[in-house]
Amino acid sequence: MSLCTLIYHNIFDDDADLAYDPFGIAVTRSTFVSHLKMLKSRYQLVSQAQITEAINPDTVLGGMDCILLTIDDGYAQGILTAAEVLREMGERALAFIPPAHIDSAGHRYWWDILADGMASERISVFEGMAMQGSATRMPYIEAEEFVRGVTGGDVGCSKRFELARWETLRIAHDVFDYGVHGLRHDCFSAVHWSQLRADLTMAKERLIAENCGAPVALAYPYGDAAAVTKEQVEHAVTNQFELAFTATKGAVVGQSRSNVLLLPRCFVSNCPSERLNDQIQRRFSSALQSQ
Numbered sequence: 001m002s003l004c005t006l007i008y009h010n011i012f013d014d015d016a017d018l019a020y021d022p023f024g025i026a027v028t029r030s031t032f033v034s035h036l037k038m039l040k041s042r043y044q045l046v047s048q049a050q051i052t053e054a055i056n057p058d059t060v061l062g063g064m065d066c067i068l069l070t071i072d073d074g075y076a077q078g079i080l081t082a083a084e085v086l087r088e089m090g091e092r093a094l095a096f097i098p099p100a101h102i103d104s105a106g107h108r109y110w111w112d113i114l115a116d117g118m119a120s121e122r123i124s125v126f127e128g129m130a131m132q133g134s135a136t137r138m139p140y141i142e143a144e145e146f147v148r149g150v151t152g153g154d155v156g157c158s159k160r161f162e163l164a165r166w167e168t169l170r171i172a173h174d175v176f177d178y179g180v181h182g183l184r185h186d187c188f189s190a191v192h193w194s195q196l197r198a199d200l201t202m203a204k205e206r207l208i209a210e211n212c213g214a215p216v217a218l219a220y221p222y223g224d225a226a227a228v229t230k231e232q233v234e235h236a237v238t239n240q241f242e243l244a245f246t247a248t249k250g251a252v253v254g255q256s257r258s259n260v261l262l263l264p265r266c267f268v269s270n271c272p273s274e275r276l277n278d279q280i281q282r283r284f285s286s287a288l289q290s291q
Contacts, residue, residue, distance in 0.1 A: 002065045002066060002251065002252065002253045002284060002287075003046070003051065003065075003066045003067075003068060003251060003252040003253075004043075004065065004066070004067055004068075004251040004252075004266060004280050004283050004284060005067075005068040005070060005245060005263065005264065005265040005266065006067060006068070006069055006070065006265070006266055006268050006280075007070055007071075007072060007223075007247060007265045007266060007267050007268060008027060008032070008069070008070065008071040008072070008078070008082070008268050009025040009026055009071065009072050009073055009075070009078065010025070010026040010027075010073070010075040010077065010078040010160065010161075011026065011027055011028070011029055011032050011075075011077060011078045011081040011082055012026050012027070012028050012029070012077070012160055013028070013029060013077075013160075014028055014029075014030075015028055015270075017160050018270060019119055020115055020116065020119050020160060020161075021115065021270075022115050022118045022119065022125060022128065023111065023115065023132070024269045024270070025267065025269070026078075026270065027268065027269070027270045028270055029081050029085070031270050031271075032081070032082065032085055033085055034272075034273045035268070035273055035276055036069075036085060036086075036089055036091065037089075037273070038273035038274075038276070038277060039067050039069075040089060040091070042277065043064055043065050043066065043067045043280075044064040044065070044066045044067070045066075045067050045068075045069065045091050045092075046066045046067065046068055047068075047092040047094075047177065048068070048092075048094045048177040048179070048216070048217060048243075049177070050066075051068055051243065052216060052217075052242050052243060065280075065284055067280070068094065069086075069091070069092075069093035069094070070093060070094045070095070070096060070179075070219065070245070070265065071093055071094075071095045071096070071176075072095075072096045072181060072219060073096070073097075073098070073109065073163075073181065073185070074095065074096075074097045074098065074101065074102055074163055074164045074169070074181075075160075075161070075162070075163060075164065076162045076163060076164040076165070076168055077159060077160060077162065079095060079164050079168055079169065079172050079176070080164075080168065080172065082095075082172075082175075082176075083171070083172035083174075083175050083176065086175040086176075087174070087175055091175070092175050092176070092177065093175065093176055093177075094176070094177050094178075094179055094217060095169075095172075095176045095177070095178050095179070096178075096179045096180065096181035096217070096218075096219035096245075097164075097169065097178055097179070097180065097181055097203075097207065097212075098180075098181045098182050098183060098184055098185040098203070098221070099180075099183060099202075099203045099206040099207060099210075100183050100184040100203075101163050101184065101185070102163060102164055102165065102166055102169065102210075103165050103166050104163060107163060108161050108163075109161070109163075109185070110135060110140070110143050110144040110146075110147040110148070111132060111135070111147075112161045113144075113147050113148060113151055113153065114128050114131060114132060114135075114147050114151060115128070116151075117147075117150075117151035117152070122151055122152060123150065123151055127150075131146070131147060131150060134146070135147055136187055136222045137187050137189070137190060138187060138190055139184075139186045139187065139190045139191060140182075140184040140185050140186045140187075140221075141184070142190075143187075166210045166212070169210070169212050170210070170211055170212060173211075173212060173213065177213060177217075178207055178212045178213055178215055179215045179216070179217035179218060179219060179241075179243075180200060180203045180204060180207070180215050180217070180218045180219070180241070181218075181219050181221060182199065182200070182203065182220075182221045183199035183200065183202055183203040184199070185221045186199070186221060187221060187222060188220060188221065188228050188229075188232055188236075189228065189229060189232075193229070193231050193232045193235045193236050194235070196232055196236040197235055197236035197240075200218070200236055200237070200240055200241075201240065203215075204240065215241070216241060216242040216243065217241060217242065217243040217244070217245065218237060218240075218241040218243070218244040218245070219244070219245045219265070220244065220245070220246055220247075222247070223245075223246050223247020223248070223265065228246075228262075233261055233262075237261055238261065241261070242260065243260055243261070243263060244260070244261040244262065244263065245263045245264075245265045246262055246263065246264060246265060247265050247266075247267065248262075248264045248265070249264060249266050249267075249283060250264030250266070250283055250286065250287055251264065251266075251280075251283040251284050251286070251287040252264070252287065253284060253287040253288050253291065264283075266279065266280070266283060
């Protein structure tokens with residue numbers, strides 16, 4: 001099979017909101033619609049169920065190159081907007097959720113607090129980018145304390161940064177499968193494998209208890225495969241998940257047995273559809289050349 005997995009995060013109402021996205025990981029609703037129309041016309045959009053069935057026995061999904069849509073972090077606006085568009089187009093996606101932050105009224109991720117500090121010029125863009133690099137290597141709670149200490153903390157949770165409620169996820173379950181994005185979105189390399197295994201078990205159990213399905217997929221927080229140790233994969237990830245995704249750019253091509261616990265994914269920015277298509281084609285080409 002030939003597969004390119006795309007990572008979306010938040011979906012904003014309009015271009016003006018992008019001023020609050022210095023890291024370039026959000027898209028607007030109009031861009032998301034444009035992307036999906038292009039993807040449907042040129043690729044075979046596939047679901048988690050199709051991937052788990054096809055990738056392990058190395059079967060082929062069809063004649064077209066395949067795209068798996070994923071959306072990370074559980075933003076309320078992102079989930080609701082994506083669900084509306086997916087229903088209209090008759091497609092499904094896979095959402096990766098850190099359960100500890102769902103239904104946490106008023107909570108904002110540390111990177112959104114950091115983005116707000118940069119947008120309000122309480123800290124410079126240079127300082128913000130440097131802080132981001134440091135914080136992604138910390139346990140989540142430690143990273144949040146670090147960012148709040150430097151930026152002065154949260155200045156109010158706007159709609160664009162609100163996190164989903166469990167009821168929101170249940171409503172969107174008709175077009176979303178749910179996977180685990182860690183329990184709290186900790187950097188895995190900052191947590192001992194025994195604690196990590198307990199956290200991942202708890203995350204799976206919480207999704208099941210909230211009637212969001214039994215998760216079979218994991219997305220490594222921050223996506224860096226280099227931050228995941230062999231010991232963590234063996235003791236905390238293996239036997240808990242059928243699929244695990246990094247944020248390493250790439251694609252899975254042909255009948256090769258890619259490591260299903262270190263699958264590549266590609267970030268999507270608020271770019272024109274043709275540019276996204278060019279990026280996807282480069283991923284497929286690079287994967288073919290590396291065979």
